[in-house]
Amino acid sequence: MLAPPAAVSAAPLEPLASPVDPRPDPGHAARTVAAIGRALRDIPYYRARGLVSPSPGEPLADVLARQPLLTKKDLRATLPRQWVPAGRDVKAEILSGALELVETSGSTGERLRVLWDEGWWPRQETRAMRTSARVAAAMDGARGEYREAILTTPECGLGTCHVGDLPYEERVGGAHLWLNQRVDPLYWTEAEQARILDEIGQHATVGLESDPFYLALLARFARAAGRAIDVRSFVQLTYAFTTRAYLRAIREVFAGEVLQLYGASEVGVLFMEGDDGRLHHCPFTTHVELLPVRVPTPGAAHVALVVVTTLDRAAMPLVRFVVGDLVRVDPGGPRLWTSVPPLRSVEGRLDDAIARPDGALVTAGAIDRAIGDADGVRFWQCNQHAPDRLEIDVVADGDAPGAAERVRARVAPLCVGLAVSARAVTGIPLEPSGKFRVSKRHVPLDVARCFGTGF
Amino acid sequence: MDDRVRIDALARRVRGEFPLLGRTLEGHPLVYLDSASTTPKPRAVIDAVTDYYERCTANVHRGVHALGTEATQRFDAARLEAASLVGAAPDEIVFVRGTTEAINLLRHALSLGPDDEVVFPASEHHANWLPWRMNTRPVPMPIDEDGVPRWETLELLLTPRTKLVSIGHVSNVTGCIAPVAEVVHAAHARGIPVLLDAAQSISHMAVDVKKLDVDFLAASSHKAFGPSGVGILYAKREQLRGFPLYQVGGGMVALNEDVLGPAPSHMVPRDVPFRFEAGTPAIEATIGFGAAIRWMRALGMATIREHDMAQARYLVARLREIPGVRVLAADMPPERRIALATFVVDAPGMTQENVARALGDMYGVCVSGGHHCAHVLHARVHLEGTVRASPHVFNTTEDIDRLVEGVRDLCS
Numbered sequence: 077m078l079a080p081p082a083a084v085s086a087a088p089l090e091p092l093a094s095p096v097d098p099r100p101d102p103g104h105a106a107r108t109v110a111a112i113g114r115a116l117r118d119i120p121y122y123r124a125r126g127l128v129s130p131s132p133g134e135p136l137a138d139v140l141a142r143q144p145l146l147t148k149k150d151l152r153a154t155l156p157r158q159w160v161p162a163g164r165d166v167k168a169e170i171l172s173g174a175l176e177l178v179e180t181s182g183s184t185g186e187r188l189r190v191l192w193d194e195g196w197w198p199r200q201e202t203r204a205m206r207t208s209a210r211v212a213a214a215m216d217g218a219r220g221e222y223r224e225a226i227l228t229t230p231e232c233g234l235g236t237c238h239v240g241d242l243p244y245e246e247r248v249g250g251a252h253l254w255l256n257q258r259v260d261p262l263y264w265t266e267a268e269q270a271r272i273l274d275e276i277g278q279h280a281t282v283g284l285e286s287d288p289f290y291l292a293l294l295a296r297f298a299r300a301a302g303r304a305i306d307v308r309s310f311v312q313l314t315y316a317f318t319t320r321a322y323l324r325a326i327r328e329v330f331a332g333e334v335l336q337l338y339g340a341s342e343v344g345v346l347f348m349e350g351d352d353g354r355l356h357h358c359p360f361t362t363h364v365e366l367l368p369v370r371v372p373t374p375g376a377a378h379v380a381l382v383v384v385t386t387l388d389r390a391a392m393p394l395v396r397f398v399v400g401d402l403v404r405v406d407p408g409g410p411r412l413w414t415s416v417p418p419l420r421s422v423e424g425r426l427d428d429a430i431a432r433p434d435g436a437l438v439t440a441g442a443i444d445r446a447i448g449d450a451d452g453v454r455f456w457q458c459n460q461h462a463p464d465r466l467e468i469d470v471v472a473d474g475d476a477p478g479a480a481e482r483v484r485a486r487v488a489p490l491c492v493g494l495a496v497s498a499r500a501v502t503g504i505p506l507e508p509s510g511k512f513r514v515s516k517r518h519v520p521l522d523v524a525r526c527f528g529t530g531f
Numbered sequence: 532m533d534d535r536v537r538i539d540a541l542a543r544r545v546r547g548e549f550p551l552l553g554r555t556l557e558g559h560p561l562v563y564l565d566s567a568s569t570t571p572k573p574r575a576v577i578d579a580v581t582d583y584y585e586r587c588t589a590n591v592h593r594g595v596h597a598l599g600t601e602a603t604q605r606f607d608a609a610r611l612e613a614a615s616l617v618g619a620a621p622d623e624i625v626f627v628r629g630t631t632e633a634i635n636l637l638r639h640a641l642s643l644g645p646d647d648e649v650v651f652p653a654s655e656h657h658a659n660w661l662p663w664r665m666n667t668r669p670v671p672m673p674i675d676e677d678g679v680p681r682w683e684t685l686e687l688l689l690t691p692r693t694k695l696v697s698i699g700h701v702s703n704v705t706g707c708i709a710p711v712a713e714v715v716h717a718a719h720a721r722g723i724p725v726l727l728d729a730a731q732s733i734s735h736m737a738v739d740v741k742k743l744d745v746d747f748l749a750a751s752s753h754k755a756f757g758p759s760g761v762g763i764l765y766a767k768r769e770q771l772r773g774f775p776l777y778q779v780g781g782g783m784v785a786l787n788e789d790v791l792g793p794a795p796s797h798m799v800p801r802d803v804p805f806r807f808e809a810g811t812p813a814i815e816a817t818i819g820f821g822a823a824i825r826w827m828r829a830l831g832m833a834t835i836r837e838h839d840m841a842q843a844r845y846l847v848a849r850l851r852e853i854p855g856v857r858v859l860a861a862d863m864p865p866e867r868r869i870a871l872a873t874f875v876v877d878a879p880g881m882t883q884e885n886v887a888r889a890l891g892d893m894y895g896v897c898v899s900g901g902h903h904c905a906h907v908l909h910a911r912v913h914l915e916g917t918v919r920a921s922p923h924v925f926n927t928t929e930d931i932d933r934l935v936e937g938v939r940d941l942c943s
Contacts, residue, residue, distance in 0.1 A: 241785070241786075241799070258802070260607070262611075263621065263802055263803075263804075263805070265622075265772070265802050265803070499829075501612075501614075501615035502611070502614045502615045502618060502620055502621065503610075503611040503614055503615065503620065505604065505607045505608040508601075508603050
């Protein structure tokens with residue numbers, strides 16, 4: 077989850093000590109309470125709301141329980157002036173680079189501008205990545221000088237600044253290479269994909285950070301062309317939900333490590349996949365609450381909504397921010413760095429979850445597991461346009477109508493109370509942001525009914 | 532199942548979705564039998580268009596605000612619907628104004644010269660005829676006395692000068708379905724590409740460009756329950772990438788640096804298909820087209836075709852019962868035609884256009900009358916005009932009975 081080139085060039089990566097050994101942070105709770113106290117004291121947004129600061133020695137759980145949940149809507153209306161400590165000049169600091177104003181890649185209702193302290197993003201991201209011993213080794217030069225390539229939406233997600241193609245040299249910032257130059261990968265030409273594959277090799281890429289959908293498309297092209305994805309160490313999938321079909325496609329042309337990294341522009345990297353296949357909370361930069369769903373979710377146990385408090389930000393510190401993602405928690409799993417339990421998987425956005433008439437949510441992850449390795453399925457998208465109806469579009473090889481029917485038959489048992497239909501299509505539109513959503517709920521959801529108080 | 536039952540079951544299920552069918556004409560309930568000209572629009576299409584106007588009027592691929600984003604999302608989704616409808620990849624679909632522009636774009640792209648030949652049936656619509664007489668040698672294939680192409684003559688017409696075989700998938704006059712596989716086989720054996728004019732077929736049956744192996748396909752939205760003003764040109768990816776630029780302007784260019792001085796390299800077009808779509812497109816029509824395709828596919832193309840064949844049987848059989856009526860290609864089996872009947876009415880003192888008008892004025896039945904943009908066909912079968920009834924999925928047997936009743940009255 078790297079920032080676009082301009083932001084990185086202003087604040088190059090700093091070498092950080094690596095907390096590779098699992099050492100739970102004994103000060104995590106106290107650090108979180110202190111961060112909340114600072115935010116409530118210094119940030120005009122919180123001060124205007126008259127929130128009660130933590131008392132000395134007050135337990136973290138009590139402090140959190142008192143704070144309201146913070147949503148994107150709250151942020152959008154008050155940025156940027158209410159989000160820096162009183163007395164700081166936002167305009168001057170943005171001009172000087174002391175503050176970075178970044179736009180998230182969400183679609184219409186989700187897009188948001190966020191403030192980062194200078195160099196904050198790469199610092200926390202590097203630290204998070206290094207929690208993986210394999211990634212840390214690669215970053216330390218185990219496979220040669222660490223060089224990274226990024227494959228996701230181009231800097232301009234809407235195409236309004238499309239001004240031709242930039243040569244390789246102009247897409248390199250330090251050790252990082254930005255590969256994609258098209259707003260919609262569905263329209264990548266063979267030449268474009270061949271260029272991307274060439275440049276991955278030319279860049280001597282050790283780590284590739286990619287949107288899984290984009291990489292799955294590229295992987296299919298590579299396989300057809302008899303090529304491999306020439307990454308020396310690892311592929312890190314982030315930005316969007318990863319389906320089994322994507323992973324299958326990627327693994328056909330890449331034999332190295334494929335890892336999941338989960339985070340968001342507003343809060344930084346939250347979880348990084350460890351050697352045990354679980355996603356572990358990354359220490360020092362956030363505290364994460366996992367609010368369990370009230371009604372059991374079919375096909376996914378221990379599903380929770382992610383709520384984040386940031387710990388290390390002077391500008392725009394967030395207290396109990398609702399990221400909007402659902403995860404599957406492993407409550408008994410090892411807590412390596414903090415008190416936050418590890419995740420079995422990221423289950424997709426809350427807005428992606430299908431709502432059953434009985435109140436149960438069906439997550440994108442549950443649907444993906446149900447579809448499993450259905451023959452020939454490349455991509456799929458569920459759309460819930462009505463409370464009692466679910467439509468699935470399926471892109472498949474070979475007998476596409478047959479594949480669509482297989483998908484329907486596998487998903488229907490999860491979606492009790494909904495009429496499930498599926499059809500074969502040759503393409504599924506991406507969001508205007510350039511992201512691909514595997515599931516979209518177009519009917520409103522009573523969030524309070526699903527997760528309890530605070531909404 | 533009896534044809535009457537089959538036809539009415541589906542028609543009654545869907546006709547409530549067509550607001551147009553609720554109106555009257557000269558005091559008669561409207562009977563719309565002119566879908567080959569343009570189809571009525573279902574509520575889903577009307578809503579898609581009005582929703583764009585009411586909720587997200589904005590230009591596409593340009594606006595950074597929320598409305599532009601929403602409009603772009605809906606517009607882009609329509610291309611994928613269109614691609615899925617014909618089994619193509621999204622980057623093989625160019626949005627154009629309609630079938631006519633699609634064929635003209637192809638003519639431009641093929642850069643044909645005066646010695647190049649294009650073979651097509653003499654029964655073709657002007658849209659698939661006139662472009663091939665512009666700076667090119669048209670080679671019309673003979674047709675029989677009913678206006679049906681004599682496909683067996685095709686191979687004789689193909690020469691080293693033949694640069695394209697262009698056929699209507701379904702004749703807009705006879706309703707007969709072309710033997711596409713045979714045509715493609717014959718043409719490809721000689722390295723000649725094939726254009727399929729699918730204007731009359733895409734709303735009646737499943738069309739899959741990969742299975743048919745046609746090189747190009749042209750179609751319109753308005754004959755497939757969508758708005759007018761938009762259509763598609765499909766071209767195989769490798770063909771499309773080789774096409775020269777068509778119209779130029781905003782939206783099709785990735786880089787214009789002419790400020791540096793005129794040089795070809797200073798103007799970089801976007802990738803296909805966008806390089807062929809200069810200017811602001813017919814946004815609302817395209818969004819409506821997407822909704823129309825969704826609507827058809829939700830109904831099921833196989834279901835529509837089943838209904839279509841039953842309707843073809845019923846329509847032709849009923850018209851043939853009337854003394855003094857000649858139906859073109861009446862013996863063509865329903866498997867090889869769509870529900871469309873073009874006929875000649877022996878009504879004293881009336882032209883066929885008069886007959887069509889009278890059916891509307893006196894019975895509320897809307898049909899076409901005249902030459903249906905196929906002058907050559909009519910000249911070759913020695914007819915000064917014909918009447919064409921083209922029902923679709925929303926028409927009941929009662930509608931066809933009303934037509935038959937009107938024609939019978941006029942004949943007597």
